[in-house]
Amino acid sequence: MTEANVAATADERVKQQSSLQKALIRPELGGICGTIIVFALFLIFAGDSGMFSAQGVMNWSTVSAQFMIIAVGACLLMIAGEFDLSVGSMIGFSGMMIAIFTVTLEWPVWQAILATFVMALAIGALNGYIVVRTGLPSFIVTLAFLFILRGFTIYLPQIIERKTIIGGVDRAAEGDWFAALFGGKILTGFFAWMGDAGIIDVFERGSRAGQPVVEGIPMLIVWAIALVIVGHIILTRTQFGNWIFAAGGDAQAARYVGVPVNRVKILMFMFTAFCATVFAACQVMEFGSAGADRGLLKEFEAIIAVVIGGALLTGGYGSVIGAALGALIFGVVQQGLFFAGVESSLFRVFLGVILLFAVILNTYIRRIITGER
């Protein structure tokens, strides 16, 4: 996307475009259309199934937010021209490290989380360093880390605790403000008020009778929105954002004009690792335990969300907002199929068909509006 030079005098070298056309030529247009279609379909087929009740909305929002967090990282990295297949393993690994630090080593939770972030960023940097130094496809390098990290995630708790799930993190995290940054909920007062006012349902019985069914907005969703906003601003409003596009579009040309391509790529690998660790920290703080199987296949889910959102697999084109919409579509479809009562063994068939449809639609729209062939 090049910003048209808004000179006072018309320049005959710059093709005139209407503002409508300009508004349309955006990578996220496909994502916007897809989102509208998906919501319309589920409103028709699952409108009365509880999918759009407070609990239902919170359910698919949480799942979408999970996808969003990893999709933002994957999106920026993909625009910079690289892949990270180790995202899922990194989620499992980071979660496990937080649990080992807090439960086995009995570190304070804030220290455990910070140490894990440092470790994850180092691994991300290593990923990036190997890719830029060897010139190997990131596909292969990160595939190696997919296995290495998953292996450690199973091995470490096995030798330390003789089990594959380490629990008790929630008890250690009680009262820790830093842990609340990942596992807490905000706006609880507002939701309590909505419950009292009868706007949302309240629990009918038990120790929580009278409390609203949705307690508040989980930090997971706050993180997702914050990452999307920050990612979008960096990508579209800063010099660094232009460097990301340049590094992915044509790395050699970018180097000739002075873009530090290697640094950009390594930083993007670190950012992907950061996003995976945010995901892991939120999950561990919410559920109070880390398991060796957490995050399986999440790397593909991240890539799928990004591609639905209109990014090119080859790099140099895409948008964070698009990726966020892709994550929203993915989350709504995944949970919505449950709500719509689709036979569960056919679930993947529908998911596959809808994903394929979304991507084809996306490509088609992009070709029309950009005139690309």
Next chain:
Amino acid sequence: MKSTLKSLLLAAAVIAAPLAGAQVASAEGEKYILVSHAPDSDSWWNTIKNGIALAGDQMGVDVEYRNPPTGDLADMARIIEQAAASGPNGIITTLSDPDVLSGPIKDAVASGIDVIIMNSGTPDQAREVGALMYVGQPEYDAGHAAGLRAKGDGVTSFLCVNHYISSPSSTERCQGFADGLGVELGDQMIDSGQDPAEIKNRVLAYLNANPDTDAVLTLGPTSADPTLLALDENGMAGDIYFGTFDLGENIVEGIKSGVINWGIDQQPFLQAYLPVVVLTNYHRYGVLPGNNINSGPGFVTKDGLTLVEKFAGEYR
């Protein structure tokens, strides 16, 4: 031409399937959702699906089966939340990791949905999350009973082929067996993964490295079937003491031919069937059995295999 017609029919069936499902959901009758922790690749759960479908037919209620495709328990927690949000009369779920699942289950109970814990978990944990009852086989006790039996048969060392190592209840089975034998579990449990070829080769490798292993314990058809092949290949079939949890077609064959000494049947059919019956009667007439239901353990040996053989993998 014929194949075109066939694929058209198939396409029609695929498109019509969700619509049919939607129609059933809107029909009269209570709605119950069963949520399991099993990944799609675990074939043992087919019996559960058949059991719940049969119960749904017989009681005239709507039943649904849900599971996390990769077996990721965090995904399962979301599925339970989703199930609660869709407003069923009852949820039947496994409790394979209380840390992850107790929150969503407690929320479901608090929002007025009756919950029965089946398969994984313990009666204590079921009571703690506010479930009506527990239907299943206490895993540690079952492993312990099996260990005592094996000890009586002269076993002193064993290999536990754990194909689902991320589930604590799988590890409890191995631990119970070791305690029943009175030996340390130590390195005798291997993480075999879910892939048949990998399981087979890991068993071969372990038995190669530890040739004087007395017994092998598998935790279900997923690990038992490849282990049978492995034992055929290294010639230990029939010689090594072989016990397994759960039944399946190949396991029944193995018991019949004497390669497998016994299979522990936890009768999964009952775990799916009984909760639906219990919940329906509870909701219609307010009657509820006064205790938890132990669906197992029952040892299946060479004697009395006829019915088991007939329905293995379907209802047994």
